Amino acid sequence: MQRKRAILFVLLMVGLYVILSRYVWVIYSYSHKMKIYQMDERDRIVQLKYQSESIVQLKYQSESTGKVTVQPIGKHSGKLTGKPKGVYFLKVHKCGSTTLQTILLRYGLLYNMTIGMPCSHPKNRQIMGIPEPLKSEHIMPLSTGLTHYDLIAQHTRYSIDVKQIMMPGTPFVAILRDPITHFKSLFSFFRVYEKYKKHILLPDNAPVRDKFIYFVDRIKDMPELTISPADGVPARNPQLYNFGLTDHQTKNLDFVRDSLKQFESDFDLVMLVEHFDESLILLRNSLNCDLRDLIPLKSSYVSRDKGPELTTQQKQNILEWNAGDKILYDHFNKTFWRKVEQYGFDRMSEDVAKLQELARTVKEFCHAIGKTIGTYDSKLELNVRLETQRCELYNADILHLEHFVRSRMTKSGIYNVSLAQRTCKYPPTLDGQ
Structure with missing residues (x-):
């Protein structure tokens, strides 16, 4: 009798288990496959x-x-030959580069790329090796068996040695900005007026615009200072500085002109802030990816504040102060439009319109489902390769994206954190941060 009861009890438990399992599966399927x-x-x-x-x-x-x-969103349109490529992006200060950096980090995460992040930096983990030209020891080391990075998109100073650490065939990309608007932006962002406090003879509480005009009017008499000690950015020709030239070299205009041929050979594409959408279309071609992989969700790529209106003489003063940067910008402005011409002006206009419409569509879509991330959220630890996570990546700001990249590269075993803790000047934590 007791044996029969035991058998009946076991059968009952098995039956309940089967019923509960089916119920849980139905709930799972409903919530994850049919949720609207x-x-x-x-x-x-x-x-x-x-x-x-x-x-x-x-x-x-x-x-x-x-x-x-x-x-x-998650499927490519049109025909692509081969898989999307990685990229080395030379992130130049105040050139809309953070907007592009977020796009590229998101792109790298979605395609499960090996992303290089700074091994360490005294004051800013977003800086990779600066003021030194980029070297392998500036990057989080890879685990045994991994030899190259697919994607790097940090503030660096360019060096030809970068090609040794990137996957063979990786496109090299940079971005530039008109030297006049670039200098305006730098002056405010880096608080240049504080570095030149002894030379700008105005009250401390004077408007920044007044200090800027004072500086520009007397720019020929100003000393050449470093405006950002943490990463060595000079007051003159800061864009050439990111391209790896020394202060002395940036002021030798013949040397600058001679360097252009090497830069053009090394970089597959040099984008322009003033034509950001067109730049993204050309970038899409270089990376062999889809438009929806490079969607910009910001309404503007640089500050809306254009600063004070300048006279012709004041503009000329800035261009003479940054003569090397002007040569660099003028050269790659010409190469940029040659690439657009090769792409086709009508085709470019059509694709820019598609990109802008897609950006509006996705922005509306992601807003509708309430996926905006205001602070770092553990939900982002979900497998971001799933297309359902795109909105979280679209809305994450750069600090949270970088945090997640480090976490993911560490947890997946791509980074050799124990080696980094022994070799980095400022060792990361166990989770790669």
């Missing part, structure tokens, strides 16, 4: 669907026109 978030936005319905292939779809419906588009 909806939000009315004027005459549109924005839907997010988690499908079995983890493909996120945008569906727009309008009462007047019916279905407008069905746009999969």
